[in-house]
Amino acid sequence: xxxxxxxxxxxxxxxxxxxxxxxxxxxxxxxxxxxxxxxxxxxxxxxxxxxxxxxxxxxxxxxxxxxxxxxxxxxxxxxxxxxxxxxxxxxxxxxxxxxxxxxxxxxxxxxxxxxxxxxxxxxxxxxxxxxxxxxxxxxxxxxxxxxxxxxxxxxxxxxxxxxxxxxxxxxxxxxxxxxxxxxxxxxxxxxxxxxxxxxxxxxxxxxxxxxxxxxxxxxxxxxxxxxxxxxxxxxxxxxxxxxxxxxxxxxxxxxxxxxxxx
Numbered sequence: 001x002x003x004x005x006x007x008x009x010x011x012x013x014x015x016x017x018x019x020x021x022x023x024x025x026x027x028x029x030x031x032x033x034x035x036x037x038x039x040x041x042x043x044x045x046x047x048x049x050x051x052x053x054x055x056x057x058x059x060x061x062x063x064x065x066x067x068x069x070x071x072x073x074x075x076x077x078x079x080x081x082x083x084x085x086x087x088x089x090x091x092x093x094x095x096x097x098x099x100x101x102x103x104x105x106x107x108x109x110x111x112x113x114x115x116x117x118x119x120x121x122x123x124x125x126x127x128x129x130x131x132x133x134x135x136x137x138x139x140x141x142x143x144x145x146x147x148x149x150x151x152x153x154x155x156x157x158x159x160x161x162x163x164x165x166x167x168x169x170x171x172x173x174x175x176x177x178x179x180x181x182x183x184x185x186x187x188x189x190x191x192x193x194x195x196x197x198x199x200x201x202x203x204x205x206x207x208x209x210x211x212x213x214x215x216x217x218x219x220x221x222x223x224x225x226x227x228x229x230x231x232x233x234x235x236x237x238x239x240x241x242x243x244x245x246x247x248x249x250x251x252x253x254x255x256x257x258x259x260x261x262x
Contacts, residue, residue: 012226014160017219023160027136030158031106033216034081038108040211042082047210048203056250057085057153060182060257061092063248064149067178073098073148076172077130078137079155080104083113085182086130087120089151098148103135104155110134138164145174153182154255157227166240173262179242180259184224187253195254199224233258 017029037044045053067073068089073096077086080102090100104110110132117129135141137152137159150169159165169179187195199221207217228236230247237245242260249256 012162012228014162014165015158015223016226018215018222026160027105027138030160033219034106034158035108036213037211037216038082038106038112041109041112042084044207044210044217045084048207052251052254053084053154056182056255057088058092059250060085060151060153060180061088063257063259064089064151064178064180065092067149068093068096068098070098070148074146075100075149075151076142076147077102078150078152078169079158080113080132080153081106081109081155083116083130083132085151085153086113087116090130100130101133102130103133103137103140105134105136107134138168140168140172142172144171145177146172148174148177149180150177151180151182154184156181157183157223162228162233163236163240166237166242170241170262175262177262178259179237179262180257182250182255182257183227185227185230185249185253185256186224187249191252191254230256230258 014023015026015030017026017033020026020029034041067075075089075098077089077100080086081104083102086100086102093100102113104113114132117132120129133141138161150173156162156165173179186192203221204217207220208214211217234245234247237258237260241262245258245260247256247258
């Protein structure tokens with residue numbers, strides 16, 4: 001068991017990249033990892049997911065469409081990477097004008113998000129484009145009770161402390177505000193068997209071949225295997241201060257949306 005796991009049972013604190021012996025080292029390793037793969041990140045996401053990731057982002061954005069029309073609504077997309085979930089939220093909002101903010105602690109990923117944002121603005125003349133901020137998800141530079149919605153797509157799993165991340169989301173949400181965490185899970189049965197073959201054998205090889213880097217695509221299946229099962233994750237959300245916590249599986253349970261209300 002990783003040294004980042006607590007000694008009681010198999011309780012997992014957070015992400016544990018190879019060689020990281022504490023939470024600070026884990027966070028540093030994750031930042032370095034995503035900085036290294038940033039130039040090929042979008043291409044590899046679409047290739048390795050067979051473009052299904054686009055459907056997951058859109059479905060998640062539609063789930064929270066009722067929030068976009070709330071007066072002066074504020075939305076935070078946490079661990080936003082190159083901004084695909086953020087853009088899905090902006091597109092779903094249509095003519096509504098919520099303040100949408102993407103936050104990530106990888107400078108290289110945010111540079112790509114900003115570049116994509118400018119491209120989309122030039123193509124569509126879209127008003128109220130997302131704003132971007134470099135920030136640590138475990139120590140956000142926002143006051144309490146600030147956002148109506150906080151989302152995170154395939155980034156929460158990489159936090160060095162899951163419970164601290166949930167508590168920080170609760171802190172910045174307004175009373176009645178909602179949270180949506182979209183992330184991978186491990187399906188059961190035959191689909192689970194096929195998934196594990198692809199995720200542990202095929203995906204790391206393809207990712208390494210395209211990116212030229214082995215570490216990040218060996219880390220990916222390990223991080224999914226390490227991530228709490230849905231029921232445990234829901235229990236953690238309730239302990240952090242969420243009510244009405246639920247999990248909706250996507251595509252046979254390959255991914256799923258955790259949803260909670262403060």
